[in-house]
Amino acid sequence: xxxxSTTRIRILLFASYADRLxxxxxxxxxxxxxxxxxxxxxxxxxxxxxELPPRPLCARNLSHVGLEAALADGxxxxxxxxxxxx
Amino acid sequence: xxxxxxxxxxxxxxxxxxxSLDRGGIACFLGTVRNHHGHRPVLGLEYSAYADMVExxxxxxxxxxxxxxxxxxALRHRVGALEIGEAAVAIAVxxxxxxxxxxxxxxxxxxxxxxxxxxxxxxxxxGSVEWQGSGAAGQxxxxx
Numbered sequence: 001x002x003x004x005s006t007t008r009i010r011i012l013l014f015a016s017y018a019d020r021l022x023x024x025x026x027x028x029x030x031x032x033x034x035x036x037x038x039x040x041x042x043x044x045x046x047x048x049x050x051e052l053p054p055r056p057l058c059a060r061n062l063s064h065v066g067l068e069a070a071l072a073d074g075x076x077x078x079x080x081x082x083x084x085x086x
Numbered sequence: 087x088x089x090x091x092x093x094x095x096x097x098x099x100x101x102x103x104x105x106s107l108d109r110g111g112i113a114c115f116l117g118t119v120r121n122h123h124g125h126r127p128v129l130g131l132e133y134s135a136y137a138d139m140v141e142x143x144x145x146x147x148x149x150x151x152x153x154x155x156x157x158x159x160a161l162r163h164r165v166g167a168l169e170i171g172e173a174a175v176a177i178a179v180x181x182x183x184x185x186x187x188x189x190x191x192x193x194x195x196x197x198x199x200x201x202x203x204x205x206x207x208x209x210x211x212x213g214s215v216e217w218q219g220s221g222a223a224g225q226x227x228x229x230x
Contacts, residue, residue: 012136014134014136014203014205015134015205015207015217015219016205016217016219019217059136059139059203062138062139062142062143063139063142064201078136078139078203080136080203081205081217081219082219083199083200083201083202083203083204083205083219084204084205084206084217084218084219085133085135085140085163085174085175085198085199085202085203085204085205085206086117086163086174086175086195086198086199086202086204
């Protein structure tokens with residue numbers, strides 16, 4: 001049962017960002033009411049995290065979101081390097 | 087996987103998916119792997135993807151295109167290792183007339199490039215390997 005005071009999320013990293021941090025996924029426990037920007041601050045404190053750009057593309061539960069978007073328990077947050085499909 | 091493919095793309099399959107007797111215009115786009123990035127010779131590349139979101143985002147792009155124009159859309163993107171000249175993305179858009187077919191096709195490729203989470207690692211003739219989009223030279227890129 002999730003505590004009401006924390007928001008537990010899974011953060012996914014891809015491509016160059018996964019290389020820089022040396023991981024492609026990490027579980028994070030953030031304060032309740034945390035935003036995408038707060039999750040990025042958590043990532044920046046990890047080794048290699050200072051190489052992330054100030055405003056990377058992010059997706060919450062498979063949809064693009066801004067840094068101000070709120071996170072809920074169980075969310076999957078993906079931090080996306082500049083896209084290069086097509 | 088509906089939109090991501092580990093196998094070579096076949097535009098004829100996509101054309102069959104969107105064809106019907108009342109659709110007289112079919113616009114197609116094929117984005118292939120170039121042999122250069124700027125002045126650097128490229129030997130091949132590897133596409134990686136956030137597969138679950140690729141499927142979700144491509145479904146949204148197809149649905150919004152079919153809402154905006156009276157068309158049917160078929161779309162595929164490769165993932166994995168590709169050689170020079172191979173198709174990375176294939177699109178077929180069919181409508182009653184050419185105007186909506188061209189407009190829909192253009193919309194799909196532009197939105198794929200803007201929104202779909204796919205990355206490519208290029209392999210250069212000098213032996214180096216680089217994620218595109220991650221460096222100063224990477225703001226453009228993609229087969230299309």
